[in-house]
Amino acid sequence: MSIPWKGMTMCELLAMSAALPTDLETSLALLKPRGGELCPHADGWGVAVYEERAARLYKEPKAASSSRLFGSLRDYDISGRVILSHIRRANPAAIGKSYANTHPFEREVGGRSWTFAHNGKLTGIDQEQLTSFRPLGGTDSEHAFCLLLDHMKDFLSRDGGIADLDLALNQLVEKTTLMNRYGEANYFLSNGEHLFVHAHTYLHMLERxxxxxxxxxxxxxxxxxxxxxxxxxxxxxxNTICVFLRGEMIAQKATSGAATQDAWKAQQKEAESFRTRKAEAAANAARIEAEKDMYWECS
Structure with missing residues (x-):
C-alpha cells in the first residue's frame, strides 16, 4: 500500500496579526489535523502568543494530534494580537525530536521577546558565523534565526522594538537573500508588534x-x-518580505535567490496529499453518521 505522505518533508506554518487581541482557539483548531492526523508532521508543535512585549510559548516534541498539552490549551482564555505557530517534521530525521529543536524559537532583545518559525531546509547555513546569539538545538532554522538577529540588533530600539522600519527591513532583506542560497526560507519573525513574513515558495494570506x-x-x-x-x-x-502591524500589511520588499523547482514540487505534492486526506476523512465521517442513522432506524 502506498503512503500518501512518503517523502514529504516540509513543515507547516500559521500566524496571525490582529488589531484587537484574538483568542487562540481558532489557531489550535486549524493546526490539530495537520499535526500527525492528516499530515506527517508528527515531530513537534509550537505556539507563541504575545502579551505586549512577552511571548507565551507552548510547544512539545510530539504530534499535536496526540498531545494532551495541545488539547488542554483550549481550556484557557489565551489571546493576543500576534500569534505564531508551527507543526514540525524533522528534516533530516537525524535532527530529532527535542524541545530545543521545536519551533517557534525565542530570544530576548532589549527586554522584548523575539520569536521565529521556519519552513524549509537550509543545508550548510551553519557555516555562517554567529556573534551575539547562539542556537540551543541543532536545527538549521534556529541557526538562521540567530543569524537574522545578529544583523538586526543594531537597527532596533533600546526596548527591542523597530527604531527605523526601512533600515531594519533592508537588513532583513540582505540576510534573507543569504539564507535563500542554502535552500527554502519561508519564515515568520516577530517582536509582538511587527510580524515579518518571508515567502520563498507558497505562503497564503486571508484578511478579515x-x-x-x-x-x-x-x-x-x-x-x-x-x-x-x-x-x-x-x-x-x-521572494518577498511582508511586514504586518495590527492586522494590516504596512511594507513589503523583494529578496533575491529563487527557490528550486524541486522545492516548489515538494510543496505542491504535500498540498495535494492533504486535500486527499481531508476529503477521505470527511467521507469517512459522513459514512459513520449514515451508519448511525441506519442503526437507529432499525432499532
Missing part, C-alpha cells in the same frame, strides 16, 4: 475585517496552505 464590541477589527491569517475552505485566500508574492 469586522467589528468587535463596536471597535474595528482587522485580522490577517498567514499559512503554508489555506487553512479553511474560504475562497478568498491569496498567495503572497514569492
Amino acid at each position: 475585517h469586522c467589528a468587535v464590541d463596536g471597535q474595528p477589527q482587522s485580522v490577517v491569517l498567514l499559512a503554508t496552505q489555506p487553512m479553511t475552505d474560504e475562497e478568498n485566500w491569496s498567495c503572497l508574492v514569492p
